[in-house]
Amino acid sequence: MTNQLSLQQRIQMAFPGLAAAYSVDGLLHYRVEKSRIPELTQFLHEKARGRLALLFAVDCRPLAEKYEIQYLFAFASDHPWVLLTIELAGQDRLFTSITPSVHAAQWYEREIRDLYGLIPQGHPDLRRLVRHEHWPKGTHPLQKAFPWNKTIGRQQADYRFRHIEGEGVFEVPVGPIHAGIIEPGHFRFSVAGEPIMQLEVRHFWKHRGIEKLFEQQTLSTAIALAERVSGDTTIGHSLAYCQAAETLLHIDVPRRARYLRSLFLELERLHNHLGDVGAICNDTAYALAHAHCSRMKELLLQLNDRLTGSRFLRGAMAIGGVTKDVSAIELSEIVALLDGIEKDFAELESIIFANASLTDRLETTGVLTERTGWDHGVVGVVGRASGIDQDVRRDRPFAAYDEVPVNISLYRYGDVRARLRVRMDEIHESIRLIREIRANIPQGPVAPAAAHRPQPGQWALSAVEGWRGEILYFVMTGEQGSIHRCKVRDPSFVNWPAIQWAVVGNILPDFPLINKSFNLSYAGNDL
């Protein structure tokens, strides 16, 4: 643990007089004066190479008359997280924006302004993000004084897009309703001829008020909501939520349940990655690969249905463990099916890469450089394709990943092909992991008996590597087992702004392909 000491010591050396309020395994917590936050975050980001993983606000009323803003930084795998907390007491509504030095904070700070009405001073772009222009002024739904079921009125106003002006420059608006079966979102391209000069993403059409809905739930009833944050990441979100709740309830998850959680998470990764590989090929008009991939994906969804009664593994997670045990017969059925799929998929891979015109479309398309990715704090598949070596399964092992370690595939080029390759490698790796899980799974119960009531105001953070990337949950308890605040961060939220830079210079017809290679969730982003 010399590294942990060194990070703590470095902070001590740079900022004498700053005492860690809290230091448990894997987390250093500092309460700081709000005027010091810009220099501290700049130090953590630039000197200590920290990635801004999460930035969110908490309305502490009625427990205390204040708002808190929390900054979470993640470092290389053997370092702890650093959480900085500032307070805005009483009527104070202002805090200093860190976006000028930490670019990744841009959407988070706009989100805080929309949902809480707190103003990030010095933020370069204070247009609305979550609240579309027709929401009346002064509507800040996450303030505790705002009723969760209030009906929102309508006002007249327009969103100001960034314009590029000049001879031959055109704007192409796309969405919110798209041509395929996809979720709603608006893209505004500025093009000169075919090449894209600028893309502006306008999202949050699907904002359903999930974080406010969490506050109407108790710790034990909120799983159904977590499963529906983003339907394709049912296990990722419900597992991240359950882990946070278990920390608060002091529940130890039995080992067999941990293995089953890893199993479900890998099954989810498999069916989504298979779908994505097919869809990327389909967007280059290579329908054959798409047909084969969607066939294999369907086999997995039918397997999920047989295992849990839901094609998306809904209802499989429970606080403390899993709801359903998987018998030895079922485990061998899974492995037998996956053996077949692995062989099937390997054949398909060689067909895909033997196709020169396909490779031509994929290579050097939609390049996200490591530098741009790092500035945005990009995570998951998109990050690993751009050389950002980050995976929660290895960095902060959860479920059974401490006993079944994962091999990470890393590519540097950051183009569509790299993102395709990461997914293909992860398909093989997931199948290997499931074989390991089957070989090592211990006997025992899958859900413990729990009895602990958390005090109001306690909180927990948890991270899960879903198939898209790092999913973060912050859960704070309220009175009588209720939820005071639940911050949900899907990897899509940090990866969406990065896509605006990956498309620049590419031709407009390549955008669907680039978008598919990112394959981000609109639902998980909009909440």
Added chain:
Amino acid sequence: MFRILKKSLKTGIVTGQHPHADQPAESPSQAVCEKAMPFRQSLTIREVDTGSCNACEMEMNALANPIYDIERFGVHIAASPRHADALVVTGPVTVNMERALKDVHKQTPDPKLVIALGDCAINCGVFKGSYAVTGPVDRHIPVDVRIPGCPPRPAEILKALEEIRRPASWK
């Protein structure tokens, strides 16, 4: 080329290899069947997501895979509402999507069917009551057919569409 042929021959025909769904609890009314008459058993669908969790979208996409292969029944997915006979709407209608949904409905030529897909579209599901949700689909546009489930399985969607497409005289 040889590799591709070999793969196709080895795979064979997979269409129809899925567990079969039960008959839907509610069969479409006479009025809906009459409305569907001019489409002559072929439906062109435009899918509109007004705030779902995207599981319903995945199941709609699954309908096009070789196992369900919905095109064999003459059901197509249109890229524009102006080409559509039926709108499939998923998710509770969010505050931000309300206007877009009404626009799409206006743009779809008559006669048209509106199919509410999934529990959220029917009764808002877990999102019921939220400040950001304005109510189920039928609060904004008339709904003809409801396909419940969270999400409904592709086989169930297939079955429900089959009921709509069947001529009224066959019943």
